[in-house]
Amino acid sequence: MFHIAQEDDIRKGRTTDVYFVRTMEVLKAKGIDKRVRMEVIVKGLPDDGAWAVFTGLEELTEVVKGLNVRARAMREGTFIRPYEPVLEIEGIYTDFGALETSMLGLICQASGVATKAARCKKAADGRPVISFGARRMHPAIAPMVERNAFVGGCDGVSVLKSAEMIGEEPSGTMPHALILVMGDTVSAAQAFDEVIDKAVKRIVLVDTFNDEKVEALRVAEALKENLYGIRLDTPFSRRGNFARILEEVRWELTTHGFGHVQIYVSGGIEERHMASLNPYVDGYGVGTTITNARVIDFAMDIVEIEGEPVAKRGKMSGSKRVLRCTRCFKDSVIPLEEHAERCGCGGDQEDLLVPWYDRGAFLFQTEKPQSIRRFVLDQLEHFGLER
Numbered sequence: 001m002f003h004i005a006q007e008d009d010i011r012k013g014r015t016t017d018v019y020f021v022r023t024m025e026v027l028k029a030k031g032i033d034k035r036v037r038m039e040v041i042v043k044g045l046p047d048d049g050a051w052a053v054f055t056g057l058e059e060l061t062e063v064v065k066g067l068n069v070r071a072r073a074m075r076e077g078t079f080i081r082p083y084e085p086v087l088e089i090e091g092i093y094t095d096f097g098a099l100e101t102s103m104l105g106l107i108c109q110a111s112g113v114a115t116k117a118a119r120c121k122k123a124a125d126g127r128p129v130i131s132f133g134a135r136r137m138h139p140a141i142a143p144m145v146e147r148n149a150f151v152g153g154c155d156g157v158s159v160l161k162s163a164e165m166i167g168e169e170p171s172g173t174m175p176h177a178l179i180l181v182m183g184d185t186v187s188a189a190q191a192f193d194e195v196i197d198k199a200v201k202r203i204v205l206v207d208t209f210n211d212e213k214v215e216a217l218r219v220a221e222a223l224k225e226n227l228y229g230i231r232l233d234t235p236f237s238r239r240g241n242f243a244r245i246l247e248e249v250r251w252e253l254t255t256h257g258f259g260h261v262q263i264y265v266s267g268g269i270e271e272r273h274m275a276s277l278n279p280y281v282d283g284y285g286v287g288t289t290i291t292n293a294r295v296i297d298f299a300m301d302i303v304e305i306e307g308e309p310v311a312k313r314g315k316m317s318g319s320k321r322v323l324r325c326t327r328c329f330k331d332s333v334i335p336l337e338e339h340a341e342r343c344g345c346g347g348d349q350e351d352l353l354v355p356w357y358d359r360g361a362f363l364f365q366t367e368k369p370q371s372i373r374r375f376v377l378d379q380l381e382h383f384g385l386e387r
């Protein structure tokens, strides 16, 4: 058997921490039914990042639907900063409190992946970034991981099921296995060109047997204009100065009349490598750093009980508005009932936390992955990589 929970286990709270179950047992035995507001916020971001991308809302609908609560949420794909509530749920605590573990799990991991994908997309400075890391995660959650890589800004995903679920064609080149089994890079490239649907770009791996420069030229001579690109997945033990290798390959391709050939790189590529590789690279295959991104440590806390603001130490009580200036993108968090002033820069303030669910009905619908991704990329122009 696979070691995974089924959908119903998640919806019915069987993936929750036992201490919530015991809490419900105590409250029910004592007849305590209190109306609370709980908010979901994060205090600090991975690697001291200044922002994160909030995702996971579509999956969260699966847990929330049918609950007798009201909720406000941010639009999926919203860039958030620490201490800004992304979700607020209001209802009888015993009606939803036990679902906390699952609710957080759905948004913490999704947002972590989307955030790292957005950071990589920013670091790649306009170049395509393809999610290649499904193999590092449990296959049962590959579609979830790759959806969030995609909405976070990745241009494509490699796994069939992930691509199908987001309505995209899967992206990929060729593995070392094809070249090893065929016995030669050029024969493998020719066979691929002969057999595979013409709609698939011919991107040939050139690091299997020989020097990348030599292989790149051999493949370019053989495939000519059919060759869309080459991929260097050069092992770390052979890399030395990877940027110099790429510069040399680029130079030789151009010098020999193959300036049209794109250069893709993969193999342990991280956000921090991209600035130095960008001058020679046309696209990236990024794996572990995105699929295994640090999660966003969202926490869910009570901020109001029976209409009275209350919070544990270290948290601000009461229901809140999160405002973002539409001109300078500065945020402010104010009490729910407070009037929003104009931003200091003169720009308009927009409410990020808006009514999402009211006892059975969703007040705004989840968007298509392509639309969330567009929203993320638009915001990404206003957010940098500084920490």
Ligand SMILES: [Zn+2]
Residues within 6 Å of the ligand: 325, 326, 327, 328, 329, 330, 343, 344, 345, 346, 347
């Ligand atoms: Zn402003």
